[in-house]
Amino acid sequence: MSAPRASRARWLPLAAFGVILALLAAGVWLSRNPDRDALPSPLIGKPAPAFRLPVLGAPDQLVTQDDLRGAPYLLNVWGSWCPGCREEHAVVNAFAGTGRVRVVGFNWKDEPDDATRWLAQFGNPYDLVLADYDGKAAIDWGIYGAPETFLVDGDGTILWKHVGPMTEATIREQLMPHVERLEAL
Template identity: 65%
Template sequence: MARPQKLTAVVIASVFLALVGLLFYGVLVSDRADREALPSPLIGKPAPEFSLPVLHQPGKLVSSQDLRGQPYLLNVWGSWCPGCRIEHPVITRFAETKRLRVIGYNWKDEHADALRWLEQFGNPYWLVLVDYDGRKAIDWGIYGAPETFLVDAEGIVRWKHVGPVDDAVIADRLMPALDAIGVAR
């Protein structure tokens, strides 16, 4: 009778190890291109309309209409997001070039946590908008952080990146998108 119990334990352990292996592959090994395999349906369309509070001035609202006239990079982040911490120095270096406005989109975060995070790691943003409950993020198709969007001067979404932005993404994907909308180097 002990033999069937050992066999059951071996089967359960094998299934568990197979699931762990799949999870490991999906999270750590799969190529970044997989994340971009499904392009945003917003590309080439107007950015969603919004009116959101400003992190550093909670009583002030900024709308999508207020941002028209100049292109901007919208960077979705949260103090709770490990990938946001990884990309933050890259976003900071890019913002320092002053090629275009970099707007922070603080998503599903506590006000004090967001302020503390920016104080600790620096604030590269021209402006930080806040979506406390994540309702406006639904219109953008945001399903995680970090995500980054390029919006042109007319308010049309031209580019989207899911996951942490790194130097290669800036050079190989964002810069050509900026060139395409006429943002000078």
């Protein structure tokens, strides 16, 4: 009776190794899945959250969500401390240069001097930069990292959200169909 138990005991480490290997393979496969960043947002189709934020460099000038109504805008969440923001910045600059939709910056948890210096160094694609120094407004938007980007229509309804750095492909394949529908209205 002890021989079969000993035989089974020899296979136990191999079986455990096989399970670990399968889990690692599944993790690698999931990390290559292009839909992993397509996180659903409960805000899509709903009004943009209320906020009252200062303009970067003009702390006495406060802007609310109602001030942005009337024309669609792309709200781009960024920070000077954010490597992904630097990665996507040229893409945001290029999109802003098309003039198809105004681009509003949402500077998140940043020091004003750092943010201003960063824009001077890399270019300022934003029509307006809102400053959420303490990160409280970001909570209502469901922001949990930077960069994140939202498309909001002229009535203040959130149409689209992207988590992570935007690429030319993101603009072309995901954002532009929404922009073209807005332009057709």
